[in-house]
Structure formats: C-alpha cells, structure tokens
Amino acid sequence: MFSLLQIELFKISRRPRTYIAFAAITAIVLIFQFAFKADGESYMNLMLQNVQDSFDLDKSKAINGYFMCYIILNTLLVQVPILVSLIAGDAISGEANMGTLRLMLTKPYNRSQLLFVKFLAAFLFTIFLLVWIAILSLFVSLLIFGADDMLIFRVKGDESQILQISKDDVLWRYFAAFGYAAVALTVIATLGILLSVFAENSIGPIVATVCIVLFFTIVSNINVPIIDKHVKPWLFTTYMVGWKGFFYIGIDNEGQPIKGSLENWPAIRNSLVILIAHIATFLGIAFYSFQKKDILS
Amino acid sequence: MIKNSTSLLLLLLLFNQQIFAQDINVLLANIKTKMSKIKDYEAEGQMKTKVVFLKLPVAAVKLYFKNPSKFKLKTSKGISFIPKGAVNVNMNSLFNEHNFTVIDAGTDNINNVKVRVAKLLPNDDNSNLVLSTLYIDPVNLLIIKNKTTTKENGTYELMMNYNKYSSYGLPDEILFSFNTKDYKLPKGLTFDFDDQSAKNPLSKTNKASKGEVKITLNKYSINKNLSDEFFK
Amino acid sequence: MTPIIEVNQLCKSFDRFNAVNNLSFTVNKGDIFGFLGENGAGKSTTIRMLLTLIQPTSGSIQLFGEALQQNRKSILQRVGAVIEKPDLYKYLSAYENLNLFAKMSGLKLSKDSLMKQLDIVGLANRSHSKVKTFSQGMKQRLGIAVALVHDPQLIILDEPTNGLDPQGIVDIRNLIIRLSQERGKTILVSSHLLSEIELIANRLLIIHKGEKVVEGSVKSLLDPAETIIKIETSDNQFAIQLLNKWKSNENIERKENEIHIKMHKNDTPFLIRFLTENNIDIFSVKHVNSLEDYFLNLTKSDTHVQPFTN
Missing domain, CATH: 3.30.70 (Alpha-Beta Plaits)
Incomplete structure (x- = not known):
C-alpha cells in the first residue's frame, strides 16, 4: 500500500499540471501582497466605511501579516477547489484516458486499494497545497507586513461587526482554520475522484467538479431569505467557509472579546461533521461504483 | 456638648450655603487655579470600548498632557480605535483654549453628590465648541460631569470619578459617551460563514447608536517636565 | 497437459447486446494460443474478463486451476498483459514506466535488471526518453516489457501487432516465439489476422459475434x-x-x-x-488451407456461415 502511494505521489510530482496549481497560488498571493503593500489603505477605507467618522485608527498597523493572510484566504479558498479538482478529477479518468487504468487494474491489488491510494494522493496534494498557501500567505505576509492585532470585518445576519483579536491570540486560530480548510478541500477532492470514476477523460470530471462548486457557491451567496433558510443548509459549499468561524472570537457581556475563545464552536463542529459526512458519502459511492465498474477504456 | 455640636452643624450649614451661593465665576476660577498647578502629566491606564459593532479588547493607554493645551492619547501596543472626541477627556485644556461666557444653571444631583451646573458658551463664533456644560462638585472643586456639543463631532458626555489624584483634580476613571453612526458592510463583500445563529430584528433602531469608552487610570506622573516628543 | 486457462460457458452482455455468448475454451501450459476474430467479435471483452477488468454476466473462468474471482490477487501476480495499445505514462521515460509497474507488481528491481528487460524489447538505448517521443511500435514493445517485468507464467497479448510497421510485426512475432521456446511461457495472443496467428500459434480459437466457431490445434486445422x-x-x-x-x-x-x-x-x-x-x-x-477459408468466410459475411455448405 505504501509503495502504491509512493508511486501515485511520484506520478503527481512528475506532471506539469501539478505545478500549475502551485504557480497559480504563488502568483495570486504575491499580487495580493504587492497590491496591499502599495495601497492597502483604500481597502481599509472600504471596510471601515463611516467608522472613520467616529474613530481614529492607525491603518498601517491594521494592515499586518495576520490581516493579509485572512484577506488572501478569503479570496484564495474560493479558487483552490478548482486546483484541487484539477488533480482529483483526473485521478481515475486520467488513467483511463491514457490507457494505464487497465494496466494498473491487472496488477495484484484490489480496486478499493487502488482507489484509496488515489484518494490519499489527492488528499496529500491538497495538504501540500494548503501548506504552501500557509507559507506564502501567512508566514511571508508576516515577514513583509509584520505581526499585530487582527481586525475581522464581518457581516453577521443584519449586523456588521469589526472584531479585534490580540496578536498573541491569532496563530492558533490559523492552524485550526487551515485544518478546517483541509477537511473542506478534501470534500472537493473526493467529489473529483467520485466523478472521475465515471469518466474516461479528465476534462469532464474536472469541469463538472468546478461547475458544481461554482454553482453551489453562487447559490449560497444569493442572499435571499428563502434560499438562506431552505437551500443553503443543503449545499456543502455553505460549510466550506466555516474556517472563518475560528476568527469569530467569543464576546463577553460587556462586548469585549474573550481571549482564546470562539463565538460558536458547536456551529463549526457541526459544519465539520457535515463536511466529513460528505467525504464519507462521496467516497462510499466512488468505492461502490469503482468496484462494480467494467473497465472498457 | 449639645451646644457644641449644634454650633458645628450650624457652622457647616453656613459654610455649605456659602459654597452653593458662591458666584459661579469664582468657583470656576478656583478650579482653574487648582488645575494650573499641573504643568504636565503622564498617565497610564486601560481603555475599554463599548460600541455595538466594535468588539475590541481592553487596550493599555497612556495619556500625555502639557500646559497649556497639548494632549495625546496613545495606546501602548496593538491596534486601537480612538474616538474622535477623545481629546476632550482632558479638562485641563478647556480653560486655556477658550474664552467663555458662563451661565449659572443652578444645582443638580449626580450620584448623591450635590453639584453646581455651569454652562459655558465660547465667545468665539468660529469655535468648534458650541456649548459645554460642567457639573461641579463645589466642595472638592472637581468637575464630575461634562456635556459638550461640538460642530464636528456631535455631542458627547464625560463622567469622571476621582480618588487618589483628586487633590490635583485628575480623575481615576473617565467614562466617555458619544454618538456613532451605524456600521453596515454590504452583504456578500465578506463571504462570511453563516452559522444561522444571527437572528436579530432589532437592527432597525440601530441607525445611530451610543458608544462608550471607559478609561481607567491607575498611575499619574505629574510635573515631570514631559518632553514635547510625546505629542508628535 | 495442465490447463492454464479454462473458460466455461462465459457470457457477457452490455445492456441488451451480447458481447460474449456461451464461450468455452482451454489454454494449456506452454501453448501459444491464437485467439482469432474480426474486430468486435468479442475478443477484447473476453480478454478483459480474463483479467478481471470486466465482470462476466455468467459462466466461470479458472486460471492456473483456481477460480479467478476468488483468487484474483495471487492469479494476477502470475499474469502479464498488453491490452490493445498500451499508452503508458507519456510524461515518464521508458525506464521510469517499467520501474513503476515493477513496483506495482511488488518488485524492487535493480537498474541492471530493468535495463535488461528493456534490452529484450530493444529499447535499452532509449530507456531515458519520455514515452511521448516514442513511435507506436516502441510503445508496443515497452508495453510488452511492462507485461513481462514480473516474470509472469501466462502472458496475454491483445492485438500486439496492431498499428505496427512490417518490421515491427516481425519483431513482436519473434519475441513471442522466443518467450515460448526459451522461457516456457504460456501465451494467449489475439488478432484479427489469421496470417499472423498461424505463423506462431500451436492452438487457436476463432470466435464470431461472441460465439465460438472453432477451437483446435493449428496443425490439425492446417492439416x-x-x-x-x-x-x-x-x-x-x-x-x-x-x-x-x-x-x-x-x-x-x-x-x-x-x-x-x-x-x-x-x-x-x-x-x-x-x-x-x-x-x-x-x-x-x-x-x-481450410483455416483461411473459415476465416475469409467469416469476415466476408455478416451471418454465421457454416463452411462448405450453402
């Protein structure tokens, strides 16, 4: 099994497509950092709106490494599913397309073993991608912009809020958020693998995965009460932004943030459970179908 | 014994009446004299902000003042939201900056302390200050409450508690209340995680809300020849 | 003679189409077994069933005397296969491809022995070129090297000479004969060309529309x-x-x-x-010879023709 995984990772590592993902992320993050270094104040003004009428604030302090990482993740974690599906959607279908699937399947392994290894490889790819994102968007941002308290601009129901998290209370939230993002992206990876079981070229499942994610994300953001109430809870993309929950700091009766606390841990936990249930369901269907499938490619 | 105590009570009563009958201008002049003993000070303390849309941790702050009207409020670390009218928490500059017409507005009662009320109207028509109402404890010569209306920053209110530094007329606690505008981000700008927990129909009344900043000061260094560096 | 492959009343239907119908045959140890039929006769479907890529609708398959489904792993360890055009990993070199599939067979081969394998199929001098630069014939030979890398007892070759130039066809033919004679392999080779099979096979099976037409030794059929x-x-x-x-x-x-x-x-x-x-x-x-006539009849007409009768 381990050698199978090594082989899968070797194959992924030798494909130019793999590095497209890393290059895309590097480019996006660097552009963000450059833009905010050059003119982060405009963004701050947009987010602060009329708060500046009542308060003075050192905006250059507010645009720090922690804040940058949040802004970058906010955008990037919408795009990363595309990159994950690029690898996951290709897992089985790509082999079918190349004609290597039939070769693999005549080797002395169970199909479920092979599929599991494919899943593991896609999962590890996702993790590598996230680690790379973390290095660039968090650690490089900290190097460029320094560390300070973090401001979160948030819309909660009908309310808008600005949360301030102390500098020494941020890092663990990022580790938790990246952990959560890993689970969320694994849902995409398993969806990609599931779709790739049914296809004989890699374009189909990749495009299908991306379309599903885009479609769900757009529906999630329509912001009409009837959809918020009856549709949103059924879309897994709703839960993919749950990593932000780690930055919604708990507030005491006086309106002060409580260091080290979370506003709504049960909501994050439930979202995690829902995401993991998606992973299990997608994988289950994928395993069942792959086991039964006649390999005609 | 009885006679003695009666005469003491009488004496106190007389004294009291005298104080409350005192001309308001004289009272203010006394306060000014008391304040003028302070050439500069540096104070350390905490600032707690209570605004409905701002969730900020308690900030460590430092206050700097230098005669006649230099004042600075600084936070020692982290990001801080400092209310625009916060310069006015320093009463020491008030008399140095403006010339007023003073109106005696009688007496009032604040936290069981009987106070004299003085309304100060700046003589300069172009002044940002429109009206400042002082609530003064005439016995201890302390300003307990101040209500100020400005052209630019609206109306705000100061409540001051005195303890250790009352002899200097410097408060241990300042409660600064002000009006803030409603903060509203466009939906969809932030792609937030909706945990379905936010159900608040009260937002309609929220158009303009009150903000509060409570500054607790626990250490003053007074007349230590503060450098001008701090006011940059 | 030990049967290596025993197929019994094998059927496979896709939706309503019967790709393989009631097919039975036996391949013995040491055979070069020719599996003949025109395109679409059901050869590939049968071969894929032998390799567990397709599940039979009914019937049984035994390899090495063991039921295929139940002993899949241990059986597949002893089988090497080239199925249609082996495309392999285009972005990897011949050497890397071979090494990868050797590992998948659970082998850790030294560089020397991998190079030796490539030498057998005449690719030693191109071992580090990427497969995408290879001609169809070279890919085919690499595919055979991959099929042989774990030294299987049974080799299944599906249309191994398809798309090859005449020299390539001769090379493959010689390789098959050598594998049989020098290394005692049992080989099942499918083709839609009789001329190819009759030159190398000792026994053969002809199928048409998923059904067996004739099975027997080439010698007797070419009697x-x-x-x-x-x-x-x-x-x-x-x-x-x-x-x-x-x-x-x-x-x-x-x-x-x-x-x-x-x-x-x-x-x-x-x-x-x-x-x-x-x-x-x-x-x-x-x-x-009669075999050729069988075959010409089959490929010419669409209906199942009994030879020598009208």
Missing part, C-alpha cells in the same frame, strides 16, 4: 488432408458431376466460376489427371 483445392475448368457443371462419383458430395462446392474441393493436398495430381482424362480442360489450380 494437408483438410486442404481446399480451387480449380477453374472448361465445364464446371460436368466436372462436378464427375467429381461427385469420385468424392462424396459434402466436400465439393461450386463457387462462381471455381470448384472448391476439400481433399488431401497430395491427391492433387490424381484430380487433375482424372479431369483431363474426361476431356475437361483445367485453367487454374490453387491450394487454400
């Missing part, structure tokens, strides 16, 4: 006793009348302006003498 003599004469009608007295009816057939007679090749001079003595002029005499 001179089974030769068809095709003659053109001045009077075919009369010739047939005469021949019917000499040979039984079922062995004689009129095809357009030819007469086909199934008989021993050595009897040809007697036939000619017999006809000329009866004043029939002979314009041409051709020998065709």
Whole structure:
C-alpha cells in the first residue's frame, strides 16, 4: 500500500499540471501582497466605511501579516477547489484516458486499494497545497507586513461587526482554520475522484467538479431569505467557509472579546461533521461504483 | 456638648450655603487655579470600548498632557480605535483654549453628590465648541460631569470619578459617551460563514447608536517636565 | 497437459447486446494460443474478463486451476498483459514506466535488471526518453516489457501487432516465439489476422459475434488432408458431376466460376489427371488451407456461415 502511494505521489510530482496549481497560488498571493503593500489603505477605507467618522485608527498597523493572510484566504479558498479538482478529477479518468487504468487494474491489488491510494494522493496534494498557501500567505505576509492585532470585518445576519483579536491570540486560530480548510478541500477532492470514476477523460470530471462548486457557491451567496433558510443548509459549499468561524472570537457581556475563545464552536463542529459526512458519502459511492465498474477504456 | 455640636452643624450649614451661593465665576476660577498647578502629566491606564459593532479588547493607554493645551492619547501596543472626541477627556485644556461666557444653571444631583451646573458658551463664533456644560462638585472643586456639543463631532458626555489624584483634580476613571453612526458592510463583500445563529430584528433602531469608552487610570506622573516628543 | 486457462460457458452482455455468448475454451501450459476474430467479435471483452477488468454476466473462468474471482490477487501476480495499445505514462521515460509497474507488481528491481528487460524489447538505448517521443511500435514493445517485468507464467497479448510497421510485426512475432521456446511461457495472443496467428500459434480459437466457431490445434486445422483445392475448368457443371462419383458430395462446392474441393493436398495430381482424362480442360489450380477459408468466410459475411455448405 505504501509503495502504491509512493508511486501515485511520484506520478503527481512528475506532471506539469501539478505545478500549475502551485504557480497559480504563488502568483495570486504575491499580487495580493504587492497590491496591499502599495495601497492597502483604500481597502481599509472600504471596510471601515463611516467608522472613520467616529474613530481614529492607525491603518498601517491594521494592515499586518495576520490581516493579509485572512484577506488572501478569503479570496484564495474560493479558487483552490478548482486546483484541487484539477488533480482529483483526473485521478481515475486520467488513467483511463491514457490507457494505464487497465494496466494498473491487472496488477495484484484490489480496486478499493487502488482507489484509496488515489484518494490519499489527492488528499496529500491538497495538504501540500494548503501548506504552501500557509507559507506564502501567512508566514511571508508576516515577514513583509509584520505581526499585530487582527481586525475581522464581518457581516453577521443584519449586523456588521469589526472584531479585534490580540496578536498573541491569532496563530492558533490559523492552524485550526487551515485544518478546517483541509477537511473542506478534501470534500472537493473526493467529489473529483467520485466523478472521475465515471469518466474516461479528465476534462469532464474536472469541469463538472468546478461547475458544481461554482454553482453551489453562487447559490449560497444569493442572499435571499428563502434560499438562506431552505437551500443553503443543503449545499456543502455553505460549510466550506466555516474556517472563518475560528476568527469569530467569543464576546463577553460587556462586548469585549474573550481571549482564546470562539463565538460558536458547536456551529463549526457541526459544519465539520457535515463536511466529513460528505467525504464519507462521496467516497462510499466512488468505492461502490469503482468496484462494480467494467473497465472498457 | 449639645451646644457644641449644634454650633458645628450650624457652622457647616453656613459654610455649605456659602459654597452653593458662591458666584459661579469664582468657583470656576478656583478650579482653574487648582488645575494650573499641573504643568504636565503622564498617565497610564486601560481603555475599554463599548460600541455595538466594535468588539475590541481592553487596550493599555497612556495619556500625555502639557500646559497649556497639548494632549495625546496613545495606546501602548496593538491596534486601537480612538474616538474622535477623545481629546476632550482632558479638562485641563478647556480653560486655556477658550474664552467663555458662563451661565449659572443652578444645582443638580449626580450620584448623591450635590453639584453646581455651569454652562459655558465660547465667545468665539468660529469655535468648534458650541456649548459645554460642567457639573461641579463645589466642595472638592472637581468637575464630575461634562456635556459638550461640538460642530464636528456631535455631542458627547464625560463622567469622571476621582480618588487618589483628586487633590490635583485628575480623575481615576473617565467614562466617555458619544454618538456613532451605524456600521453596515454590504452583504456578500465578506463571504462570511453563516452559522444561522444571527437572528436579530432589532437592527432597525440601530441607525445611530451610543458608544462608550471607559478609561481607567491607575498611575499619574505629574510635573515631570514631559518632553514635547510625546505629542508628535 | 495442465490447463492454464479454462473458460466455461462465459457470457457477457452490455445492456441488451451480447458481447460474449456461451464461450468455452482451454489454454494449456506452454501453448501459444491464437485467439482469432474480426474486430468486435468479442475478443477484447473476453480478454478483459480474463483479467478481471470486466465482470462476466455468467459462466466461470479458472486460471492456473483456481477460480479467478476468488483468487484474483495471487492469479494476477502470475499474469502479464498488453491490452490493445498500451499508452503508458507519456510524461515518464521508458525506464521510469517499467520501474513503476515493477513496483506495482511488488518488485524492487535493480537498474541492471530493468535495463535488461528493456534490452529484450530493444529499447535499452532509449530507456531515458519520455514515452511521448516514442513511435507506436516502441510503445508496443515497452508495453510488452511492462507485461513481462514480473516474470509472469501466462502472458496475454491483445492485438500486439496492431498499428505496427512490417518490421515491427516481425519483431513482436519473434519475441513471442522466443518467450515460448526459451522461457516456457504460456501465451494467449489475439488478432484479427489469421496470417499472423498461424505463423506462431500451436492452438487457436476463432470466435464470431461472441460465439465460438472453432477451437483446435493449428496443425490439425492446417492439416494437408483438410486442404481446399480451387480449380477453374472448361465445364464446371460436368466436372462436378464427375467429381461427385469420385468424392462424396459434402466436400465439393461450386463457387462462381471455381470448384472448391476439400481433399488431401497430395491427391492433387490424381484430380487433375482424372479431369483431363474426361476431356475437361483445367485453367487454374490453387491450394487454400481450410483455416483461411473459415476465416475469409467469416469476415466476408455478416451471418454465421457454416463452411462448405450453402
């Protein structure tokens, strides 16, 4: 099994497509950092709106490494599913397309073993991608912009809020958020693998995965009460932004943030459970179908 | 014994009446004299902000003042939201900056302390200050409450508690209340995680809300020849 | 003789289409077993069922005397296969591809032994070129190297010469013969060309529309006793009348302006003498072995034709 995984990772590592993902992320993050270094104040003004009428604030302090990482993740974690599906959607279908699937399947392994290894490889790819994102968007941002308290601009129901998290209370939230993002992206990876079981070229499942994610994300953001109430809870993309929950700091009766606390841990936990249930369901269907499938490619 | 105590009570009563009958201008002049003993000070303390849309941790702050009207409020670390009218928490500059017409507005009662009320109207028509109402404890010569209306920053209110530094007329606690505008981000700008927990129909009344900043000061260094560096 | 492959009443249908119907055959140890049929006859489907890529609808498959489904892993360890065009990983070199599949077979081969394998198929000098730069013939040979890398006892080759140039076809043919003679492998090789199979196979099976047409040793199917003599004469009608007295009816057939007679090749001079003595002029005499005739009949007509009967 381990050698199978090594082989899968070797194959992924030798494909130019793999590095497209890393290059895309590097480019996006660097552009963000450059833009905010050059003119982060405009963004701050947009987010602060009329708060500046009542308060003075050192905006250059507010645009720090922690804040940058949040802004970058906010955008990037919408795009990363595309990159994950690029690898996951290709897992089985790509082999079918190349004609290597039939070769693999005549080797002395169970199909479920092979599929599991494919899943593991896609999962590890996702993790590598996230680690790379973390290095660039968090650690490089900290190097460029320094560390300070973090401001979160948030819309909660009908309310808008600005949360301030102390500098020494941020890092663990990022580790938790990246952990959560890993689970969320694994849902995409398993969806990609599931779709790739049914296809004989890699374009189909990749495009299908991306379309599903885009479609769900757009529906999630329509912001009409009837959809918020009856549709949103059924879309897994709703839960993919749950990593932000780690930055919604708990507030005491006086309106002060409580260091080290979370506003709504049960909501994050439930979202995690829902995401993991998606992973299990997608994988289950994928395993069942792959086991039964006649390999005609 | 009885006679003695009666005469003491009488004496106190007389004294009291005298104080409350005192001309308001004289009272203010006394306060000014008391304040003028302070050439500069540096104070350390905490600032707690209570605004409905701002969730900020308690900030460590430092206050700097230098005669006649230099004042600075600084936070020692982290990001801080400092209310625009916060310069006015320093009463020491008030008399140095403006010339007023003073109106005696009688007496009032604040936290069981009987106070004299003085309304100060700046003589300069172009002044940002429109009206400042002082609530003064005439016995201890302390300003307990101040209500100020400005052209630019609206109306705000100061409540001051005195303890250790009352002899200097410097408060241990300042409660600064002000009006803030409603903060509203466009939906969809932030792609937030909706945990379905936010159900608040009260937002309609929220158009303009009150903000509060409570500054607790626990250490003053007074007349230590503060450098001008701090006011940059 | 030990049977290596035993297929019994194998059926496979896709939706309502019967790709393989009630097919039974046996491949013995050491055989080069030719598996013949035109394109779409069900060869690939059968081969994929032998390799567990497709699940049979019904019937049984035994390899090495064991039921395939139940002993899949241990059986597949002893089987090497090239199925249609092996495309391999285009972005990897020949060496990397071979190493990768060796590892998948649970082997850790040294560089030397991998190079030796590549040498067998004549790719040692291109071992580090990416597969995407290879010609179809080179890919085919690499595919065979991959199939052989774990030294399997049974080798299954599906249309191994498809798309190859004449030299490539000869190379593959020689390789198959060497594998059988020098290394004692059992080989099942499918093709839609009889000419290829008859040169290398000792036994063969012909299928048509998913059903078995004939199975047997090439020697017996190419037996001179089974030769068809095709003659053109001045009077075919009369010739047939005469021949019917000499040979039984079922062995004689009129095809357009030819007469086909199934008989021993050595009897040809007697036939000619017999006809000329009866004043029939002979314009041409051709020998065709019966196997070829089977096959030509099959590939020409769409219906299941019984040879030598109309």
